[in-house]
Amino acid sequence: MAKNVSEFVWERLHEWGLKRVFGYPGDGVGGLDVALERAKDFMKYVQVRHEEMAAFMASAHAKFTGEVGLCYATSGPGAIHLLNGLYDAKMDHVPVVALVGQQARSSIGAHYQQEVDLQSLFKDVAADFVAMAIVPTQVRQLIDRAVRIASTRRTVTCVILPNDLQEMTYEDPPMAHGSTHTGVGYAGPALLPEEQYLRKAADVLNAGKKVAMLVGAGALGATDEVLAVAGKLQAGIAKALLGKAAVPDDLPFVTGSIGLLGTKPSWDLMKECDTFFMVGSSFPYSEFLPKPGDARGVQIDIDGTRLSLRYPMEVNLVGDCATTLRALLPMLKQKEQDGWRKGIEKNVASWWKTLEERAMQSADPINPQRIFWELSPRLPDNCIMTGDSGSVANWYARDIKMRRGMKGSLSGSLASLGAATPYALSAKMAFPERTVIGFIGDGAMQMNGLNVMITVSKYWKEWSSPRFIIMVLNNQDLNQVTWEERIQIGSGKTESTQSIPDFAYHTYAELLGLKGIMVKDPERIGAAWDEALAADRPVVLNIYADPNVPPLPPHITLKDAKNFMTMIPSEPELGSVLKNTAKEVAASLLPGGRD
Numbered sequence: 001m002a003k004n005v006s007e008f009v010w011e012r013l014h015e016w017g018l019k020r021v022f023g024y025p026g027d028g029v030g031g032l033d034v035a036l037e038r039a040k041d042f043m044k045y046v047q048v049r050h051e052e053m054a055a056f057m058a059s060a061h062a063k064f065t066g067e068v069g070l071c072y073a074t075s076g077p078g079a080i081h082l083l084n085g086l087y088d089a090k091m092d093h094v095p096v097v098a099l100v101g102q103q104a105r106s107s108i109g110a111h112y113q114q115e116v117d118l119q120s121l122f123k124d125v126a127a128d129f130v131a132m133a134i135v136p137t138q139v140r141q142l143i144d145r146a147v148r149i150a151s152t153r154r155t156v157t158c159v160i161l162p163n164d165l166q167e168m169t170y171e172d173p174p175m176a177h178g179s180t181h182t183g184v185g186y187a188g189p190a191l192l193p194e195e196q197y198l199r200k201a202a203d204v205l206n207a208g209k210k211v212a213m214l215v216g217a218g219a220l221g222a223t224d225e226v227l228a229v230a231g232k233l234q235a236g237i238a239k240a241l242l243g244k245a246a247v248p249d250d251l252p253f254v255t256g257s258i259g260l261l262g263t264k265p266s267w268d269l270m271k272e273c274d275t276f277f278m279v280g281s282s283f284p285y286s287e288f289l290p291k292p293g294d295a296r297g298v299q300i301d302i303d304g305t306r307l308s309l310r311y312p313m314e315v316n317l318v319g320d321c322a323t324t325l326r327a328l329l330p331m332l333k334q335k336e337q338d339g340w341r342k343g344i345e346k347n348v349a350s351w352w353k354t355l356e357e358r359a360m361q362s363a364d365p366i367n368p369q370r371i372f373w374e375l376s377p378r379l380p381d382n383c384i385m386t387g388d389s390g391s392v393a394n395w396y397a398r399d400i401k402m403r404r405g406m407k408g409s410l411s412g413s414l415a416s417l418g419a420a421t422p423y424a425l426s427a428k429m430a431f432p433e434r435t436v437i438g439f440i441g442d443g444a445m446q447m448n449g450l451n452v453m454i455t456v457s458k459y460w461k462e463w464s465s466p467r468f469i470i471m472v473l474n475n476q477d478l479n480q481v482t483w484e485e486r487i488q489i490g491s492g493k494t495e496s497t498q499s500i501p502d503f504a505y506h507t508y509a510e511l512l513g514l515k516g517i518m519v520k521d522p523e524r525i526g527a528a529w530d531e532a533l534a535a536d537r538p539v540v541l542n543i544y545a546d547p548n549v550p551p552l553p554p555h556i557t558l559k560d561a562k563n564f565m566t567m568i569p570s571e572p573e574l575g576s577v578l579k580n581t582a583k584e585v586a587a588s589l590l591p592g593g594r595d
Contacts, residue, residue: 005136005161006035008170009099009143010043015184016147018070018097020044020061020429022054026074028101028114031166046429046459048422049451051078055085055098056411056422057429062094063409064384064427066221068151072099075163076114079121084416086125086156091413092217092242093282093303095150097157098122102132104164122158132160137173139165144182151186154303191302191319192327201298201315202331208275208296210340211235214258214289217242217412218280218302218321223404225325226279227251233277234335236344238266240283241397242412249401252345257397259285260553264354265347267554278313280321282306284413288554300324355399357587363546363580366522368392368473371543372399372439374525378533380467381405383435384427388420390441391479394551418444421452421470425459432463435533438470443478443500445470450508453540457512460538468538472505475547483551490563492571509540519543548576550584 003011009032013021021043025033036045048054051073058069069089073082079100089096100122102108103115122130129149133139139161146157173179205211211233217240219226226247230237237247238258247254255265267288270276276290278299283289289311290297297313300321307316317324359373372395379385381403387396387410402408407427411419424438440449449470460466473479482498485491506516515535519528519542532539553560564581571577 002169004031004035004167005133005139005170006031006166007038008139009161010035010039012140012143012184013070013097013147014039014042016068017186018043018068018147020046021070021072022046022048022057022061022426023072024048024051024054024074024078026078026101028075028078028103028163029072029099029161029166030163032072032099032101032161044429047455049454050448051081052084053422053448053452053455055082055096056088056419057085057426058096058098059085059089059092059094060386060409060419060423060426061430062089062096063092063217064407065430068147069094069096070099071096073101075101075103075118076116079116079118083121083125084414085422088411088414088416088419090125090156092411093154095154097146097150097159098126100158100160101166102160102162105134105162106164108162118160126156126158128153128155129157130160133162133165136165136168136171137179139170140173141180141182144184147184148186190323192323193317193319197315197317198324198328199331201317202328204296204298204315205233205275205277206333208233208273210273211275211277212269212273212290212295213237213277213279214240214270214281214283215243215246215279216240216281216283217246218300219243219246220280222280222322222325223247225322225329228329229325229332232329232332232334234337234341235277236265236269236341238262238269240281241393242409243281244397244402245406245408246280248404250403252348253341255344255348256351258283259288261394261397261551262288262554263351263398264554265344265351268347269344276311278311279325282309284310286310354588358584359399361580361583361587362522363549364576365520366525366543366545367549368475368545369395369399369549370522371471371473371525371545372396375437375529376401378526378529379403379406379437380435380533383437384408384424384431386410386420386423386427386436386438388438388440388444389415389417389480390444391483391551392420392439392441392473393480396439418448420444421449424468424470425452425456428463428468429459433465435465435467436469440470440472441479442472442474442476442503442505445472445505446500446503453509453512453514456538457514460514466535466537467533469532469541470539471541471543473545474502474505474542475545476500476502477547479547480551482547486567486571486577487560487563490566492567492569493573495572505540505542509538513537515539517541546576546580548573549580550577552584552588
């Protein structure tokens with residue numbers, strides 16, 4: 001029996017090695033829906049509650065597995081809903097293919113119901129490849145091109161399939177002029193710079209006396225190589241947030257995250273180095289990097305367009321990070337351990353003590369840092385963590401000690417609110433045997449986290465391990481923006497925009513057949529984490545936290561201090577803000593000064 005176009009689409013994607021699709025049905029993809037049911041033995045379908053979550057899950061799937069993520073949506077509103085999650089993938093440079101439906105070909109241009117100019121709509125997010133199928137013989141090359149381009153260029157691609165075409169009989173393209181015959185098969189990242197450029201890089205790195213490394217998401221598969229190079233160069237290693245899992249935090253020369261969410265050792269590392277080695281990162285905030293001219297620079301990136309983008313590098317290497325570092329390593333001279341490395345390790349050890357002092361300061365009712373600090377030593381081996389945008393990202397970045405074998409990610413360049421729960425679910429679908437923990441603020445939980453928990457309730461009994469925890473930081477405040485108002489604008493909290501309602505997240509979990517835990521006592525935090533980690537079903541951990549504990553930056557500028565003072569007359573929660581800030585600053589300056 002001849003197959004139709006929709007059946008061919010799922011079979012062809014499976015030939016490419018794609019095994020899971022995130023989506024939501026509709027009449028614009030009716031043919032795909034029916035064919036997907038028939039394809040369930042080889043294409044696993046995750047039915048989301050909203051198409052934006054499908055795109056976020058596809059993005060997370062690509063980040064956590066290294067595979068191409070796949071999502072689909074119906075025409076019109078369904079396709080529009082995909083965009084935010086697709087931009088997350090595009091801006092963090094991970095491969096995702098989106099399939100979207102369209103109205104029947106004969107109605108296009110007639111202002112038909114749900115008719116949207118999808119090629120124009122997707123031309124930015126899927127700039128490298130977006131095309132609409134017109135005839136069945138075209139579908140093979142569109143699917144092949146979409147997967148190959150997404151994989152090769154690490155970006156988003158889109159194929160538009162009109163609903164009448166989906167149910168037509170599939171035909172291979174004819175052997176005729178005007179036809180093209182494509183095939184499957186990945187090339188794989190094996191880029192290696194020419195030897196002359198490697199030697200130039202080695203000359204710069206060998207000449208340096210104080211080498212600082214910054215690693216990002218591009219180095220996630222190059223842990224051994226990064227550590228070997230750092231050992232030869234006696235370098236300190238700072239991490240961009242998407243590269244938090246690239247090297248473990250329990251090494252004494254790893255300074256942790258960089259930037260507004262970063263650490264003081266990372267700030268000092270960048271400001272005091274004479275040689276800057278950037279590996280697999282496009283970290284955006286140049287003010288946290290060395291001052292141009294103060295350090296010689298070398299950079300590795302698989303995408304040449306991102307070289308010398310944040311810092312004027314002396315040597316630029318286009319290549320896969322692991323492959324390039326392996327080739328570079330024999331050219332590097334072993335540096336002696338000296339005051340530079342010892343100073344880094346001393347700063348790192350002192351910083352961890354500072355973080356503990358800050359975390360254990362009292363607050364009303366709970367210091368948010370303590371939630372993360374108490375979890376960190378309890379983290380199971382090989383667990384996967386996801387973070388949301390907002391103040392939770394500060395504490396995830398600083399207080400979680402990432403060990404080798406763990407994974408972690410969030411919405412990086414887009415910094416979209418509400419990504420933690422779809423990311424967590426996607427991670428659990430890909431690695432059902434591993435513990436997955438998502439950190440999310442109450443604003444993001446109300447935005448779409450509650451939605452995703454319904455999807456969790458639909459699928460969790462299929463998992464080989466039920467360990468799945470969403471920790472909600474409940475402070476009834478859109479906290480990150482509140483602190484940005486205070487420090488970046490010099491204004492007090494605007495309650496009409498920042499305050500949000502309380503909600504019984506733990507009770508909601510129970511309504512879904514999951515486990516809910518509520519914590520208001522700081523002495524209960526450790527026990528609550530233990531209970532959640534031992535649960536026989538997914539958990540929503542609702543922890544009430546003080547919104548006025550400041551996420552202190554690693555370096556306080558004169559402008560920051562001035563804005564803080566300017567904010568005082570208009571701050572409605574001034575007493576709490578001043579009290580908590582004083583405690584946190586004192587804990588930084590006077591270790592052991594815990595109240």
